[in-house]
Amino acid sequence: MGGEGAMMAANNSLKNNRSLLAKRKETKALEGSYAAIELKEFPKVTAEQLEGIRERIQIKNKQNRIRQLIVLGVFLIILVSFAIYLNH
Structure with a gap:
């Protein structure tokens, strides 16, 4: 019969x-x-x-947000240009 191994x-x-x-x-570790x-x-x-x-935290968060937007913008420009290149 099947399933004996399981x-x-x-x-x-x-x-x-x-x-x-x-x-x-036995060891009572807890x-x-x-x-x-x-x-x-x-x-x-x-x-x-x-204060x-x-x-300081607000300035760092603002700088991080700006960096993220720049990276996203560059990525989108590359992605759109690649899509345009493939369609032509």
């Missing part, structure tokens, strides 16, 4: 998964506590510093 592979897979689960439970962890203290930020950061 069923044997499924049984082997289940057996291997069970053995891996037993090993994971146990632990964060009670002894110290959180870092970060300096306070003034409103002026936040400066915001302005």
Whole structure:
């Protein structure tokens, strides 16, 4: 009959998964506590510093947008010129 090999592979897979689960439970790799962890203290930020950061990010985003538009424009010009070349 057909399908015996598939069923044997499924049984082997289940057996291997069970053995891996037993090993994971023995080592208890997922146990632990964060009670002894110290959180870092970060300096306070003034409103002026936040405004400066915001302005820098906006300038970088604007520059990235301009670069993307230039690359897209060049790509479209090349694509259109190639299409015109193929039609003639």
